[in-house]
Amino acid sequence: MKRALITGVTGQDGSYLAELLLEQGYEVHGMVRRASTETFERINHLSGRIHLHQADLLDQLSIIDVLKETNPDEVYNLAAQSFVPTSWKQPVLTGEFTAIGVTRMLEAIRLLGPEKIRFYQASSSEMFGKVVEVPQKESTPFYPRSPYGVAKVYGHWITVNYRESYNMYCCSGILFNHESERRGREFVTRKVTDGVARIKLGMSKELRLGNLDSKRDWGFAGDYVQAMWLMLQQPKPDDYVIATGETHTVRRLVELAFQAVDLDWQKYVVTDPALVRPAEVDLLIGDPAKAKAKLGWRPQVNFEQLVGRMVKADLARLQGQPLPDFKARGI
Secondary structure: OOEEEEEOOOOHHHHHHHHHHHHOOOEEEEEEOOOOOOOOHHHHHHEOOEEEEEOOOOOHHHHHHHHHHHOOOEEEEOOOOOOHHHHHHOHHHHHHHHHHHHHHHHHHHHHHOOOOOEEEEEEEHHHOOOOOOOOEOOOOOOOOOOHHHHHHHHHHHHHHHHHHHHOOEEEEEEEOOEEOOOOOOOOHHHHHHHHHHHHHOOOOOOEEEOOOOOEEOOEEHHHHHHHHHHHOOOOOOOOEEEOOOOOEEHHHHHHHHHHOOOOOHHHOEEEOHHHOOOOOOOEOOEOOHHHHHHHOOOOOOOHHHHHHHHHHHHHHHHOOOOOOOOOOOOO
């Protein structure tokens, strides 16, 4: 039985990845930060099936200890300060977690088991930022437009550096935006679907948003964690863009969400200049050709299905009903 360690296991991606690895027969361990209030909502249904360990990407010794304790075959580093707007308010902390934290994990692996452990780093399409090429692929130069994007570039290149310097099995997945009903409400997709559900149920009268013209390549998180796993099953480590190859505006996201509840979005949406980023990323669209050719990966849930399932889930949640019984990685 293979053993895997997931940092950020309590997040959206961590929960879907834990489910996938359990299906594959893994013994799954998750790294969690010590906190007075535990937020295990996304993995409560996995209680008793995964093993949780306290450690912190800011604390090198705790990382070494959890690696010794779990002795993993694979490490998936998903933990980060991952909300882009917060990275302007807390740029130093974002760098500590999202950049230097990667180095701490890689260094711990180098010290303990570089020949045995395969490492996955969660890179991000935000590294492309002010894009210099459309669509973006593995060879596209990075031009990050936020402290988060800058930190992710560091994490990406330090992963490449350890792979080339120490012959370690290290992969980076450059994942474009991937969403689900487990997404945090601070992210625009979930902010929209939660807001639409509240308006439909008479709990809110408006939805305030920033730049409606921003374009993103949105996919389903359950599909994207499969790509993470596939990367670590290859004979040689490499980096891959994971995306749908399609782009949609925030306006289109809003239209679909309101259509799902038979409402006219223009009656409820308010554009708020305070919600516009200091340095906007206008267009992100990925080229997943390499992942399709080498990993055999294909997204299963399209954009319209994704928005629909998120709205349905938020309606159910706000009404105190069980969430719809979606397939783990499908509609």
